[in-house]
Amino acid sequence: MSACELFAELAYDRVIPHVFLATLPATGAPYITVISFTAFSLLIYASTGANLIVISQMCVSNPSSIPYI
Numbered sequence: 001m002s003a004c005e006l007f008a009e010l011a012y013d014r015v016i017p018h019v020f021l022a023t024l025p026a027t028g029a030p031y032i033t034v035i036s037f038t039a040f041s042l043l044i045y046a047s048t049g050a051n052l053i054v055i056s057q058m059c060v061s062n063p064s065s066i067p068y069i
Helices: 003-012 031-047 052-056
Strands: none
Touching: 003 031
């Protein structure tokens, strides 16, 4: 599932506001979720001082350490 689909599913489940389901009339793309994901990604990138090494170390290196929900 992509991050944009995650926002849409959270909006369907009423975890986040319904405004995240707004779509473009021409394409049907959920533009609010795309803008939100882009802004969040840019915020993370800026908070690391535009250092890709720091961002690459933010991911989990051992998948078995992820708790199963």
